[in-house]
Amino acid sequence: MALRSLVLAAGSAIALMAGGAWAKDSVTIAMQLEPPHLDPTSAAAQAIDSVVYSNIFEGLTRFQGDGSVVPGLAESWEISGDGTVYTFRLREGVTFHDGSSFDAEDVKFSLDRARAEDSTNAQKALFAGITAVDVVDPQTVRITLDAPNGALLFNLAWGDAVIVAPESIGSIKTNPIGTGAYKFQNWVQGDRIALTRNENYWGEPPALEKATFKFISDPTAAFAALMAEDIDAFDNFPAPENLPQFEADPRFQVLVGSTEGETILAINNKQPPFDDLRVRQAVTHAIDRQAIIDGAMFGYGTPIGSHFAPHHPAYKDLTANSAHDPEKARALLAEAGLPDGFETTLHLPPPSYARRGGEIVAAQLAAVGIKAEIINVEWAQWLETVFRGKTFGLSIVSHTEPMDIGIYARPDYYFQYDNPAFQALMTRLEASSDPASRTTLLQEAQAMIAADYVNGYLFQLAKLGVAKAGLEGLWENAPTAAIDLSALRWAE
């Protein structure tokens, strides 16, 4: 009898512990790269945004998980008839984590800092058209533009446009103080960053009290950490080959979504023989996208035919324009005076989409006579030689900035596409704020760069998230680099 009650007691104790584990109000999320620091307004590192975007810092507008832009610290806005003056009405009762109140002065400070001459904002171009930021009253800010810009509200949602406070700007890199739903707690460099719930948050308070970000760069270690349940979720899991194992395991859920990353086979348009359109076209016809997606990404990824995200409403499927056709590729090369093909270089940065994809691309090019020498480079080296030096033939890169088709209007951009018609198109797009005409212009732009075979368009990078089964509210897609904690909760 005594033994039986002991067993029962032990059983209920275990049940209680298990129950306790489910009702937990914290989460540990791992990511591959560690942020260099925590100021999203002075670096391009996506890892910074992953930690701080909308958790610690908020902008006037913000991205939601589905990519739409909604009001953030600005409650509402009015746009003048000519589209050059935006008047933002700010939310009331918003305070920074140090208790100081948020008002129009902070907005002016943040935007002026981002567009200043000595600004170190990695996306300074977002603010290029702003001629003045004026404080109308503590709750109202007026932004004046030199020309209408239909993308302003979108631009202001970027992590690079968040609102910071002048009082805490000096220590923002190591002790960020924002207005978001979570407060920065501490950072053990090389290991983790801890956040706690902001009890004075202006919006709906988040369900979880604590959130920890851990940094695990090695794919094998990432797999082990999930399997050992050391972490609750992995944002953008680095080893797609392991996903079927997580899918089969009832302890986990796999979230496959899309990112803003157009993965392209970049072509140096000014370097012979790529200055000949027929050669570029031959390159694109030599490529079998699905083989690359299957071989390098284990089937995760959506084929694209232009530099545009398939989940965007204005997307136009142009993959048929550069369908896999080795015969046609060979014919085009012969027509361009290169019947025996030619030799070039293929620079590959570290991510697996490039290194694994590059091997397949090189093999496919070899099949039509183009001999591409693979050169593996680190990111810093890639930036120096390919991006700035423009000494490359081909390269594979995923362009992860949202809505970045505008880079094709920059003739000095590393793939060196210089087409005045496209540049004029982008000027018209910037000036247009009517959704229907923007869609038309965007589709025209997609078709133009596809027809000019500027680059080989491979696939839209997938976002591969793995999480414990009970965790709800994770973003499936990545409209911007962010791990929005506000909707996270554990299922009962």
Add this chain to the structure above:
Amino acid sequence: MLRYALKRLLSLLLSLAVASLVIFLVVEVAPGDPASFMLGVNAQADTVAALRAELGLDQGQVARYLSWVTGMLGGDFGTSYTYRTPVAEMIADRLWVSLPLAVYALALSTLIAFPAGIYAAARRGRGGDMAVMGATQLGVAVPNFWFAMMLVLIFAINLRWFGAGGFPGWEAGIGAGLHALTLPAIALALPQAAILTRVMRSALLDILGEDFMRSARAKGLSRRQALWRHGLRNALIPVLTIIGLQFSFLLAGAIIIEQVFYLPGLGRLVFQAISARDLIVVESVVMLLVFAVITVNFLVDLAYALVDPRLRSRT
């Protein structure tokens, strides 16, 4: 003796000076600019220039080398380009993981190697010796990261005795810290233990053939008694040398193990700093490791001279 010590000290200083120059040049020559890396592909040229000025990268290389070296002499390693925190602080933080890990691994490898080596020497040519030598052959051949992955698979994923990696920090308690370092320490220790066992065994066997061992046996000591009383002490000299070498290796060479177990140690810091072109961190950490190795060698040289008077006159 003093002359000898001064000579060694001079060569130590010279080595450090040459090392600092080589490290600086090698790191600076590698392509890649920290400011461009930080700002990514959309940055405007004026933004990159502004950041370069902020980081002091617009100064000439000679000026930067001199300010780095003079700073180090005063204990100031400069400020990290990416983290924007003092390099000295970062290194100190990481040493609190790497140093205990190296000591832990060394202790484990010694604890395994001593008994194994003595046992093998005592049973020379017999089954026990064969078994130990076979195991060490395997230990030397198999890379430590493979051991690490096997340990994770067995003890973290299947048995759940340990976490798969990470470090809770010493503030979580010494027990928790040691617990987190156990698997990495074992993974690091096994190959080292294999090497040390072989050294221990052969050192003991060498000693067993010496004249004084025969005298000890002649005095009536059994083979085992002679081994324990006279053999072991004399065999320790080469073994300690190897342990000294292994310590510097463990401190500097744990990069892969720190990646596998995602430990915030010195190796991981170098790894991150190299990919971010955080030049000053790379230079300072490498310099520190060179300093550690050269200093250990210097001390070992001095110790040899103290033990063996022949060395003093020869150099």
